[in-house]
Amino acid sequence: MSPSLLLPASRLALAGSFALAIVSHLAAAETIVVDFGRVIKEEVRPGAAGLNLCWLLDSDRRRPHSPSMADALATMKVGALRFPYGHLADNYLWHTPPYDDVRGGLRPKVGTMQDNPGKWTWAVQPDGSFKQAMDFDEYLDLCATLGIKPLVC
Secondary structure (H helix, E strand, O other), X not given: OOHHHOOOHHHHHHHHHHHHHHHHHHHOOOOXXXXXXXXXXXXXXXXXXXXXXXXXXXXXXXXXXXXXXXHHHHHHOOOEEEEOOHHHHHHXXXXXXXXXXXXXXXXXXXXXXXXXXXOOOOOEOOOOEEOOOOOHHHHHHHHHHHOOEEEEO
């Protein structure tokens, strides 16, 4: 046996007692009761939570929902909103050539069709542009309207 695995008798006794306590605790029958009728806290401090926004699904302009994304975010009192969404942001090109032409807004596309969301035909056109997706202007308008801090990836 290697020296690093040897424990003094006092540590072995302590470790054995600890293991016995855990096993005894797990063996005891416990009941957890959840009372959905009892309110413990009425509401979270406004602005305490932040969310990811999925530009592919969360557009109120291009994919109307009921309730709207704006209403849902207002109800949740979101303080920060991330755009574009999580790991998919790695395959999000913000603008395409000609770069100095922004008359119609930014023209985002996927960086590669080989990775998601490029493979998702329900979300991406064959040229790499997005179908019915929220654009950056809509995202900033949403943040401004609701007083949400934008968190841009």
